[in-house]
Amino acid sequence: MGMPSVQISFSEKAITAVQRGNHGIVALLLKDKSVQKITESDSGATTDVEVVEIETATDIPLTISEENQKQIANALIGYSNPPKEVVAVIINNEAAAYTEALKKLETIKFNYLAIPTVETDEQTQAVVTWIKEQRENDRLVKAVLPNTAADTEGVVNFATGKVYINNTEYTTEQYCSRIAGLLAGTDMSISATYAPLPELTDCTRRSKKDMDNAVDSGKFIIWHDGEKVKTGRAVNSLVTTNAKKGDSFKKIKLVDTMDLIKDDIKKTAQDSYLGKYPNTYNNKCLLMAAIQTYFDSLIASNILASATVDVDVAANRTYLKGRGEDVSSMSDDDLKQANTGSTVFLTAKISILDAIEDIVLPIEI
Incomplete structure (x- = not known):
């Protein structure tokens, strides 16, 4: 399929x-x-x-x-x-x-x-x-x-x-x-x-x-x-x-790379994700897997050195507290799978590969 x-x-x-x-x-x-x-x-x-x-x-x-x-x-x-x-x-x-x-x-x-x-x-x-x-x-x-x-x-x-x-x-x-x-x-x-x-x-x-x-x-x-x-x-x-x-x-x-990534993720999510899936934890995982696939391809193309994406637990906690829910006893897994209305809170960490611009080579004689 x-x-x-x-x-x-x-x-x-x-x-x-x-x-x-x-x-x-x-x-x-x-x-x-x-x-x-x-x-x-x-x-x-x-x-x-x-x-x-x-x-x-x-x-x-x-x-x-x-x-x-x-x-x-x-x-x-x-x-x-x-x-x-x-x-x-x-x-x-x-x-x-x-x-x-x-x-x-x-x-x-x-x-x-x-x-x-x-x-x-x-x-x-x-x-x-x-x-x-x-x-x-x-x-x-x-x-x-x-x-x-x-x-x-x-x-x-x-x-x-x-x-x-x-x-x-x-x-x-x-x-x-x-x-x-x-x-x-x-x-x-x-x-x-x-x-x-x-x-x-x-x-x-x-x-x-x-x-x-x-x-x-x-x-x-x-x-x-x-x-x-x-x-x-x-x-x-x-x-x-x-x-x-x-x-x-x-x-x-580095700014060109950042702009490219932001544009790609935003526009692709708008075209292929927003409004098209219920906001369940499984569908959040679907989005994260798709973004990670995108990152992995950029790593393979020597644009990124590393990249990860995950649910933003802290943002989920803040959202739930703002709606009056008791989060004191909730684990990170509970927070990840919680109902966050129409919003998907994600966090990503990327390391962008720079070009070689400086060479340090002490020469001993």
């Missing part, structure tokens, strides 16, 4: 997790005169929003400016893989704010957002606020923004002054599209640390001390090692840690 449907759904998610992680989606918010100009409405100034989905360079629309075509092409380069897709959200080049485009982006699936005019348009803080709101609402999107000390794992603070492709100069904000594509195209089992950027011939140069300080302050930089241009340590803008968010949340690779 095969496995129950919920287990099959989680197994399928696990099988595709690595592929989806390797091929993220980049959203580019672009301004172009090809889109209808701003019009006045009862709600104030608005602009039409055009959405174009691009999988390969041949899909890049020729109706937009040459500069915007280059932005899309740069995002498509990727790293170990190209991104799965670039979604261009295009507004008129006279639009003063990004309100309409951000509303549209709330309905579009993507992993990394870049906006090559965000600093020029003085919209950086508005985008930071929007990213934080999205993540607070469990929409785990991220943005690559120029020179932005956002102090959040949802924003990568790209902070290299200028880069050069032969005689063509790109400012920090103009090169964010390339960085977003690089991060979206990084294999889940590796990080974007020291990723080569073969198209670059030079960049703003800094001392070793300056680069160390930049990384410590949550800046994603690129540098010239004397032979080629490559990225620094792949960190996001988070610098303030606490008991819930430690140093692991500073690493782009």
Whole structure:
């Protein structure tokens, strides 16, 4: 008869997790005169929003400016893989704010957002606020923004002054599209640390001390090692840690893995479990077994080092006490099997595999 449907759904998610992680989606918010100009409405100034989905360079629309075509092409380069897709959200080049485009982006699936005019348009803080709101609402999107000390794992603070492709100069904000594509195209089992950027011939140069300080302050930089241009340590803008968010949340690779797992479990449970099973202990065990199967597949793919899931006994106890039940004589097994209404309280512990980024090798002579 095969496995129950919920287990099959989680197994399928696990099988595709690595592929989806390797091929993220980049959203580019672009301004172009090809889109209808701003019009006045009862709600104030608005602009039409055009959405174009691009999988390969041949899909890049020729109706937009040459500069915007280059932005899309740069995002498509990727790293170990190209991104799965670039979604261009295009507004008129006279639009003063990004309100309409951000509303549209709330309905579009993507992993990394870049906006090559965000600093020029003085919209950086508005985008930071929007990213934080999205993540607070469990929409785990991220943005690559120029020179932005956002102090959040949802924003990568790209902070290299200028880069050069032969005689063509790109400012920090103009090169964010390339960085977003690089991060979206990084294999889940590796990080974007020291990723080569073969198209670059030079960049703003800094001392070793300056680069160390930049990384410590949550800046994603690129540098010239004397032979080629490559990225620094792949960190996001988070610098303030606490008991819930430690140093692991500073690493782009680890946050990408956390976001992937949260998204998979939430969406698969919604599609294949919620509302479809009575809340019995046996069915809770069914869900736990399915999630554990998902974790085990990620372990086999070298994304996780270890992972376990179980009923949250403490949460069950608190729930029952809140409903006036006497839990003083209940064992852990009793609490696990207790009726918890429509809620399943689970707890999981995972250990995410990081990439090799530091080597310690004392050499005796």
